[in-house]
Amino acid sequence: MPSMRETCPEKVEDILRRFPQRKSASIPLLYLAWEVYGYVSPEAMEEIAEILGTSPADVEGIASFYTMFPLKPLGKHHIEVCTNISCHLVGAQPLMSHLENRLGIKSGERTEDGRFSLQSVECLAACAWAPCLHVNGKEYQKVTAENVDELLNSLD
Numbered sequence: 001m002p003s004m005r006e007t008c009p010e011k012v013e014d015i016l017r018r019f020p021q022r023k024s025a026s027i028p029l030l031y032l033a034w035e036v037y038g039y040v041s042p043e044a045m046e047e048i049a050e051i052l053g054t055s056p057a058d059v060e061g062i063a064s065f066y067t068m069f070p071l072k073p074l075g076k077h078h079i080e081v082c083t084n085i086s087c088h089l090v091g092a093q094p095l096m097s098h099l100e101n102r103l104g105i106k107s108g109e110r111t112e113d114g115r116f117s118l119q120s121v122e123c124l125a126a127c128a129w130a131p132c133l134h135v136n137g138k139e140y141q142k143v144t145a146e147n148v149d150e151l152l153n154s155l156d
Helices: 009-018 022-037 042-052 056-065 085-089 092-103 145-154
Strands: 077-082 116-121 133-135 138-140
Touching: 009 022, 022 042, 022 056, 042 056, 077 085, 077 092, 085 092, 092 116, 092 145, 138 145
Parallel strands: 077 116
Antiparallel strands: 077 133, 133 138
16 A cells, blocks of 8 residues: 555645644644545554654554544444434434444444444534434434434435
């Protein structure tokens, strides 16, 4: 697999130019790795560490702290279900259980065919329309088991 330096050297250099303290470029480089590889792999963390002159453990500490960085491949349709208090009070847990049963996976997993991945998240900032979920970043509000089945059936 080609490195970020090989794939998009101008983007790497642009990021490094914007941050006089090299380690401050960690998050932009993690986003770039996600864009290039589809997730932040251990190899990508090693590459970022080399670029920044730090250890892979430092980069992994940053990547694993922020939940927005996927550390393993996501499905074609990545489903994030809000399980924070507002969504929880109006049915997020039964919705999550329904999705796990329907897809045959647990939160944090991907279907064998790579079509779906499922993740419980803390807040999607749609408390007034709970329960809500995102599919590849698109928001769905007041989701029920019935309309989530319709949604899943509509995805290619």
